[in-house]
Amino acid sequence: MKSYFILSMCLLFLTYYFLNFNWLRYLVVIMAFISFSVCIIRAHGFPRILAIGMMGSGIALEIGQGGGIEAIVDGILFVLPLLCILTLAPLLSVPLKIGGYFKALDSFLGNMLHNPKIFFAGITATLFILSPVLNLGSVRLVDEFLSNLKLPSAISSKLYLVGFSTAMFWSPYFTSVTMVLYYLELPVGKYIFFGISLSLLSLLLGNILLVAWEEKHPLNIISTDISPLERWERNRLVMLSLYVSSLLLTPLLIEYFTEWSMIVIVSLISIVLPLLWGTFTREWIQLSPHWNVFRNQTVPMMNNEIILFTSAGLFGHAVQDTSFALMITGFLNTVAHHSFLLFAVCVMGIVITVTYVGIHPIAVVAALAMQLEPNELGISSIALAILLLLAWSLSVLLSPFSGINLLVSKMVGRSGVEVGLLSNGFYVSLVATLGILMFLFLS
Known part of the structure; x- marks a missing residue:
């Protein structure tokens, strides 16, 4: 269930980035707080203490300076692009595991x-x-x-x-x-x-x-x-080179022509590129288990990163x-x-x-x-x-x-x-x- 909250938060933010609906602004921030809450429960040790301290200090500073709820919302929105790329970037590795x-x-x-x-x-x-x-x-x-x-x-x-x-x-x-x-x-x-x-x-x-x-x-x-490398090995290395090259060139070209935020571009590529890979190679069956691993194992293991990035971003904005x-x-x-x-x-x-x-x-x-x-x-x-x-x-x-x-x-x-x-x-x-x-x- 935690994975669905986190992934929904990312997709809602990407939608908000392009549509800019005011109601969606509040909804994505609510999802961010829910994601932070479920992750803080599973986190342990010093990162958990540090995240709670920074989150509490950030909220207190925003309220104390008269910013109120709007300032807190702005602070969370400020860090949400980073949470998106942190969460979605591991999807880029899925085609390479096949x-x-x-x-x-x-x-x-x-x-x-x-x-x-x-x-x-x-x-x-x-x-x-x-x-x-x-x-x-x-x-x-x-x-x-x-x-x-x-x-x-x-x-x-x-x-x-x-x-x-x-x-x-x-x-x-x-x-x-x-x-x-x-x-x-x-x-x-x-x-x-x-x-x-x-x-x-x-x-x-x-x-x-x-x-x-x-x-x-x-x-x-x-x-x-x-x-000597076998023919299939050489072909795989060529495909690997093309894949990595496309990862480097594509975001730069998109940024140049659209002036979108690079974090949003990379997040979108992380979602779209595995889908394109499955379409052109017709390896959907092989992709499916890796998607399940990403959803059920990779995302749930990001507790410390999500709570630290969320709290540090809000604290940095508030300070x-x-x-x-x-x-x-x-x-x-x-x-x-x-x-x-x-x-x-x-x-x-x-x-x-x-x-x-x-x-x-x-x-x-x-x-x-x-x-x-x-x-x-x-x-x-x-x-x-x-x-x-x-x-x-x-x-x-x-x-x-x-x-x-x-x-x-x-x-x-x-x-x-x-x-x-x-x-x-x-x-x-x-x-x-x-x-x-x-x-x-x-x-």
Whole structure:
């Protein structure tokens, strides 16, 4: 039943976006509160406490400032696009789970084992490409392929986090990108070149460090059993490439011609593309079980994400123009006017510190994105977006409480501190330097 509330909320919001009926505005907000309520019951631990605190504080602030019900409605509507993309994006992976696409990918990666440099590049590039579509599922997929190789846990930690994190700089299918650009009112088409540039440079840097590590710690996984891919495998890889390419180009073209919100575009694509896939391949029977898994398992497992995004969005909306928010904004504006470098270090320090102790980066990044005005800071919107996404991505790498860190920790049998700080701390410092240099250049 919970899944139906959440999915109905998403569909109602998409309908409201295009029809803009006032009664539908209130109905979708009611559905959002119902979804939040049913998710908060199932959530546990610190995320539940944090979400209740932010939701209660947000409502109290909106009422205390005289905004009342209308202000609360506006705050929820402000975050609903993010809830839509968060909920619907996993549908993009459904076609890829059918028909041997991942098996063909395994064969392709297996032919790279003879050369560590090519092997590392293949693994990280695969994560770079598939992470926007599969999210953490891309890491699980690669881990299944690598499980038989018995790689050292240190190199697995580096491979997974380098490949996954770089996609967080650029992909419109990542909530980090869509949220920051949405709040900064920056079209993806104007940003994506710079985001991809930073991602590719970070990917190159990560591979250089991986090769340097391997030279000191030889892996001994040389394979001479290189067999040509079968025809069906080559066809599947071509179809996989076309599918991913369409995911990247289609939203940019739609945004250019329609000027719709990118979050709405991506949400619509998440619904429509699997339907088109089923129509052209006539694999409806194979699609059906995966839809049931999405409805009955994937959506119900989003408790923490839904409550954190909903509460953080409302809290971020409510905290605008409060004395505390104005104090923080004033401090950062003052720092920026003295030194862009010091401003960048302060923003990254705030985000990384808050995330490292277990608070989801959305709470602080959303507040900063809504509070900071590029014109007042004297920087471009693209530069501010790069900085906020850099801080988000690196904080996720370092925090032992982040989703990717917890997943990799479980896979390699190491603690979150070992996976994040010890295995990837040097890489994080170099990427931070690279990202800040790009920020200063774009400012």
